[in-house]
Amino acid sequence: MHAIHSSCSHIQIRVGLDIEKLDRNPHYTAGLYAVLNQNLNFDFSFYDIHDMEHADLIILKGNFVIQYALLTPRGFTMCTYIDDPASVQDIYEKFSLENAGRTEIITNVKSLWMVDQGYRTSFYTAGDFFFFLTNGIEYLLPHEVFDSILKKASPEQVPSVERLCITWEEILNKAGMDIMVPTSSLMRYLESGYIDLTEVEYKLSPQERKAHIFHVLAALQKNPRLSVGMISVSSNTTAFQEANLSFYSNYKTSFFKKNPQYIQRDTNSFYVILNKRLNAVILNFFRHLKDLPQYHHYDEPELTEKYTLYKPLIEKILSLSK
Numbered sequence: 001m002h003a004i005h006s007s008c009s010h011i012q013i014r015v016g017l018d019i020e021k022l023d024r025n026p027h028y029t030a031g032l033y034a035v036l037n038q039n040l041n042f043d044f045s046f047y048d049i050h051d052m053e054h055a056d057l058i059i060l061k062g063n064f065v066i067q068y069a070l071l072t073p074r075g076f077t078m079c080t081y082i083d084d085p086a087s088v089q090d091i092y093e094k095f096s097l098e099n100a101g102r103t104e105i106i107t108n109v110k111s112l113w114m115v116d117q118g119y120r121t122s123f124y125t126a127g128d129f130f131f132f133l134t135n136g137i138e139y140l141l142p143h144e145v146f147d148s149i150l151k152k153a154s155p156e157q158v159p160s161v162e163r164l165c166i167t168w169e170e171i172l173n174k175a176g177m178d179i180m181v182p183t184s185s186l187m188r189y190l191e192s193g194y195i196d197l198t199e200v201e202y203k204l205s206p207q208e209r210k211a212h213i214f215h216v217l218a219a220l221q222k223n224p225r226l227s228v229g230m231i232s233v234s235s236n237t238t239a240f241q242e243a244n245l246s247f248y249s250n251y252k253t254s255f256f257k258k259n260p261q262y263i264q265r266d267t268n269s270f271y272v273i274l275n276k277r278l279n280a281v282i283l284n285f286f287r288h289l290k291d292l293p294q295y296h297h298y299d300e301p302e303l304t305e306k307y308t309l310y311k312p313l314i315e316k317i318l319s320l321s322k
Contacts, residue, residue, distance in 0.1 A: 011042045016049030017105060022281050029285040034239040036271065040258050043268045047102035048275070057095055065091045105275035108268040111198065112255065124167050126250035128176035128225075132286050134185045134243040135259040136195035139172065142208070142215045149202050160199045176225040180289065182240045183232045190317050196260055198269070206318035213307060213314075220300035229290065229297040237294050249283050 022029050036044060058066040065082040082088060112120065131139065146165040153161050189195075193204035204212060220226055233241045244259035256271040263269065273279045289295055298306065307314070 012045070013042050014045045014047065016102070017046040017278075018049065019105070019275065019278050019281060022278070026285050026288065029282060030239045033245065033285075036256065037239065037243055037245040040244060040263045041267050043108040044106070044271070045104055045108060046106040048105050049102065057091070059088075059092055059095065061092055062088065064088060103275070105273070105278050107272050107274060109270050109272060110268045112270050112272065121163070121167065123248075123250055123253065124171055126175070126252065128178075128251055129172070130178045130180075130247075130249045130251065130283065130287065132180045132247040134182060134240075134246045135257065135261075136189045136193075137179075137181065137186070137212070137216075138195040138197055139168065139177070139179065140212070140216050140219050141168070141195075142211045143169065144211065145202075145204060145208050148208065149197070149200055152202065153200050157199045161197065164197060173219060173223065177223075178227045178229075178287075180229050180231060180286065180295075182237075182243050183230050184241065185243055186230065187317075190314065191321050193321065194261070196257070198257070201260060206321055209318060209321075217300055217304055217307070220303065227297060228303065229295055231289055231292070231296075232294045234294050236292055237289070247282070247286055249279075249286075251283065252279075254279050254283055 017032075022032065056068050058068070062085075063083070065088050067080040067082070069079075082091070133139070143165070146161065150158060150161055190209060193206070193209050195202055195204065216228065220228065231237060231240065244262050246257045246259075248255055248257065254273045256273075258267070258269050260269060273282060290297070
């Protein structure tokens with residue numbers, strides 16, 4: 001799959017997915033992430049098609065059908081274009097994934113909290129978490145940052161932010177938490193201070209960003225179950241170049257969250273993984289990024305040493321930020 005370019009404002013795309021194939025080869029999982037990350041303004045839904053994977057159809061409802069055959073490494077060996085309205089409708093009715101009893105394994109939603117008010121609370125009551133963060137580092141925030149967010153939040157947003165503050169300070173700071181951040185995303189956060197709390201988008205001031213760094217260092221000292229690591233972009237990790245799609249898991253359930261700065265207002269913000277096995281496949285893909293030479297885990301002494309080494313650069317970045 002490749003990036004899809006369109007001038008349309010909102011497109012729903014339904015795709016058949018072979019979980020077996022993803023499980024066998026992490027390359028396909030990386031490709032899946034890359035497609036979602038590169039096409040943030042499209043809303044994808046994925047269905048289990050293990051028994052019809054060779055249908056090889058592209059259907060644009062009410063417009064056309066493309067039937068094709070692939071033979072690697074030669075690419076397309078046959079391609080048929082059908083635009084007869086009756087034929088297009090007939091094929092759509094027979095092969096439409098949402099109408100053919102196919103099981104949806106990844107769905108898109110506007111907000112997890114709108115669909116289920118208790119989702120955030122239930123998600124964060126688990127004991128262990130894995131976070132792949134690309135939209136700023138919204139965890140381990142100093143309490144003073146929450147106070148600043150509350151001052152800027154609307155009356156409707158205040159209860160949610162207050163619950164979030166209590167949940168994170170009382171549960172997450174003591175839980176097992178594995179945080180992975182692409183270095184490009186970290187630099188972007190240091191430059192902008194942008195974080196996304198879903199209901200509230202906020203930019204930390206330079207002083208708040210500095211306080212955040214020290215708060216993370218203190219948390220690493222206090223909580224031996226907290227792990228922080230960086231992954232640099234290389235030929236093995238091109239899927240995470242310009243990453244704007246974060247991944248969150250409590251090992252039982254997982255979801256992706258888009259960067260709201262890069263999506264249109266009518267685009268859904270979340271992908272929820274509904275299939276248990278697929279959840280394990282995608283979670284294992286991200287966890288196994290630790291095995292790459294581009295990944296580096298930092299304990300508190302090393303991270304403190306790095307901060308001391310790069311302090312002049314960090315200070316310069318913060319001083320130039322708005």
